[in-house]
Amino acid sequence: MNSKINSLYKNGLVLLFLVFFNGTISAQKTKKLDGVQIAFLSDVHLQDLFGRFSDNDYRGVLNPKTGKYVQLRTMASQLHSTRIFNENYFAFIAALDDIAKRNIKLVALPGDYTDDGQPIHVRGLEKILDEYRKKYGIEFFITTGNHDPVGPFAQESGKEDFLGKDGKSQPIFSKEGLYQPNLTLENPVVVTADIAKMGYLGITDNLKNFGFYPNKKNKFWSTPFVAYTSENYTYEKAVESAKLSNRVYEVTPGYEVPDVSYVVEPVEGLWLMAIDGNVYIPKKNAAATKDSNNYGEASTGYNNVLSNKKHLIKWAEDLSREAKKQGKTLIAFSHFPMIDFNDDASAEIKELLGPNKWQLNRVPTEEVAQVFADAGLKIHFGGHMHINDTGVRTTAKGNTLVNIQTPSLAAYIPAYKLLTFEKDNVVDIQTITIDEVSGFDELFDLYKMEYQFLESQNTKDIWNKDILKTKNYHDFTDFHLKELVRLRFLKDDWPNGFKDFILNVSAEDLLLLANMKSDKDYDELLKNKANYKTEWSEAQLNLEKTLAQNNLKKEDLDWKGYDFLVDFYRFRSADELALVDVDPIRVKQYKILSQLFFENYKEEKKPLQDQFRLFLIIFNKFMHEVPANHFTVDLKSGEVKDVK
Numbered sequence: 194m195n196s197k198i199n200s201l202y203k204n205g206l207v208l209l210f211l212v213f214f215n216g217t218i219s220a221q222k223t224k225k226l227d228g229v230q231i232a233f234l235s236d237v238h239l240q241d242l243f244g245r246f247s248d249n250d251y252r253g254v255l256n257p258k259t260g261k262y263v264q265l266r267t268m269a270s271q272l273h274s275t276r277i278f279n280e281n282y283f284a285f286i287a288a289l290d291d292i293a294k295r296n297i298k299l300v301a302l303p304g305d306y307t308d309d310g311q312p313i314h315v316r317g318l319e320k321i322l323d324e325y326r327k328k329y330g331i332e333f334f335i336t337t338g339n340h341d342p343v344g345p346f347a348q349e350s351g352k353e354d355f356l357g358k359d360g361k362s363q364p365i366f367s368k369e370g371l372y373q374p375n376l377t378l379e380n381p382v383v384v385t386a387d388i389a390k391m392g393y394l395g396i397t398d399n400l401k402n403f404g405f406y407p408n409k410k411n412k413f414w415s416t417p418f419v420a421y422t423s424e425n426y427t428y429e430k431a432v433e434s435a436k437l438s439n440r441v442y443e444v445t446p447g448y449e450v451p452d453v454s455y456v457v458e459p460v461e462g463l464w465l466m467a468i469d470g471n472v473y474i475p476k477k478n479a480a481a482t483k484d485s486n487n488y489g490e491a492s493t494g495y496n497n498v499l500s501n502k503k504h505l506i507k508w509a510e511d512l513s514r515e516a517k518k519q520g521k522t523l524i525a526f527s528h529f530p531m532i533d534f535n536d537d538a539s540a541e542i543k544e545l546l547g548p549n550k551w552q553l554n555r556v557p558t559e560e561v562a563q564v565f566a567d568a569g570l571k572i573h574f575g576g577h578m579h580i581n582d583t584g585v586r587t588t589a590k591g592n593t594l595v596n597i598q599t600p601s602l603a604a605y606i607p608a609y610k611l612l613t614f615e616k617d618n619v620v621d622i623q624t625i626t627i628d629e630v631s632g633f634d635e636l637f638d639l640y641k642m643e644y645q646f647l648e649s650q651n652t653k654d655i656w657n658k659d660i661l662k663t664k665n666y667h668d669f670t671d672f673h674l675k676e677l678v679r680l681r682f683l684k685d686d687w688p689n690g691f692k693d694f695i696l697n698v699s700a701e702d703l704l705l706l707a708n709m710k711s712d713k714d715y716d717e718l719l720k721n722k723a724n725y726k727t728e729w730s731e732a733q734l735n736l737e738k739t740l741a742q743n744n745l746k747k748e749d750l751d752w753k754g755y756d757f758l759v760d761f762y763r764f765r766s767a768d769e770l771a772l773v774d775v776d777p778i779r780v781k782q783y784k785i786l787s788q789l790f791f792e793n794y795k796e797e798k799k800p801l802q803d804q805f806r807l808f809l810i811i812f813n814k815f816m817h818e819v820p821a822n823h824f825t826v827d828l829k830s831g832e833v834k835d836v837k
Contacts, residue, residue, distance in 0.1 A: 241317025304338020344485025513569020593831025
């Protein structure tokens with residue numbers, strides 16, 4: 194009897210142990226991530242202003258304000274570029290300081306963290322990240338962008354637009370003979386290997402401590418090319434698989450290039466999936482050698498992944514399935530967007546501007562979102578476009594993917610995204626703007642020297658020196674955008690007829706034209722007002738009623754078509770964040786203008802009116818799409834909710 198009792202007792206203990214053990218496993222599988230935070234900083238485009246060349250004594254120009262030598266680019270060059278080259282250095286430090294202050298321990302960088310993958314800037318990035326890792330315990334996880342590396346293999350390169358002695362441009366190149374300066378306008382060439390463009394080997398070797406290689410403290414690390422799983426994982430296996438020679442694929446038959454995608458478990462229960470979306474396709478008839486000049490650039494993104502990097506799709510499927518099985522939460526990030534980043538206005542943009550404008554080749558096809566949603570991805574953070582945006586797609590199978598576009602710290606509006614895990618598979622997404630930046634005006638005296646030189650040369654379309662009066666980094670980036678519109682976008686983007694119209698029309702004219710029911714196009718009505726007195730008079734009476742109904746006065750119509758165009762670009766770049774820079778009264782007028790136009794629009798052959806119709810459709814989509822400032826995402830249903 195006693196033996197029987199003892200047996201039952203022992204069996205009971207075993208049963209209790211199994212229940213407890215299984216419960217423990219279950220608890221481990223459903224490890225709560227509540228409160229865990231990840232910051233996403235994209236398109237930093239770091240240029241190390243204070244870096245030193247390892248093979249040349251040239252140090253840049255002496256800044257009289259600080260007494261330091263600086264390696265900076267000209268203001269003219271950055272006001273013609275979609276990214277800032279210099280002040281973003283200080284913005285990056287400000288963002289990292291903000292992250293440290295918030296006690297955030299996980300930071301992901303979705304590519305383009307350097308200017309062009311040059312050794313001097315890669316070393317500068319490594320130094321900064323190491324400092325914050327050691328001082329604040331921040332773990333950084335990075336993936337590649339099309340600027341780092343620019344090609345799969347190292348290549349000679351340089352820039353002609355550094356700022357040099359006497360306000361002249363200073364060419365700096367990696368090899369003699371790559372560039373012949375105009376010595377009237379430019380200083381003699383500085384030659385240094387530190388300005389060449391690194392390939393995958395240089396990038397991953399220098400930045401190996403930031404995700405590209407496994408770390409003993411992480412619970413799991415893997416690539417698309419390994420045979421092991423998280424269940425039979427060892428650090429030793431990961432170290433072997435991390436070698437670049439074990440991370441190559443055939444992009445087309447006979448052409449092998451690296452793919453440094455990886456997944457890491459930095460805290461228990463979280464799988465952070467870093468996708469290398471760069472696809473370098475060999476040029477026609479190019480020799481199968483390790484020469485980056487034989488490959489096209491990678492800026493197209495996921496459209497080329499579908500055709501030439503299909504193993505990433507299977508990898509996403511495998512990881513999603515394994516994450517679900519083990520109760521892990523999978524968060525993906527890469528440089529390139531997975532969903533249309535134009536607020537679904539790409540068709541109208543193509544119709545208005547043409548197929549080769551506004552980087553429409555970078556817009557992912559609908560198949561991209563469908564493939565990765567059905568592969569199991571729920572949420573993805575991208576960059577590349579320097580815009581703030583949220584995109585949502587649900588497939589025929591009922592799978593939803595949310596793509597979050599992280600703004601650039603080197604463009605308007607400078608910001609990063611902060612993900613915070615909440616209860617019940619919900620994540621909170623905040624957009625943290627970097628408005629105040631210590632040192633953002635540190636280089637202004639040097640720009641004054643540049644401006645004086647340009648003035649002495651009677652330079653055409655010289656940049657507006659009022660940018661040197663800006664009081665904070667937010668205003669600086671806003672001024673940068675306005676100068677981009679004036680110096681580049683007006684010329685490059687718009688049809689001549691529409692450009693002439695929008696630059697010469699007032700707010701009142703636009704509202705009057707929107708009120709008109711005429712068989713004449715806008716240019717005819719504007720040029721020959723005297724011949725259409727009846728139309729203008731009727732429109733004037735209607736406008737007065739409209740203003741009264743909306744508690745507006747004529748004095749409120751204090752903007753011109755050019756201001757409308759600038760606001761158009763603001764909303765395109767910043768989405769709802771642009772509301773801090775666009776007067777609410779003006780926003781109200783834009784809405785009224787749109788309403789009046791569409792009430793009176795008739796489909797007739799009026800080219801200018803039809804162009805304005807497309808302009809308004811695009812503009813309204815930029816203003817009224819998915820929340821992009823502060824919102825939540827349900828990782829089960831894919832539902833996105835605005836947080837007021």
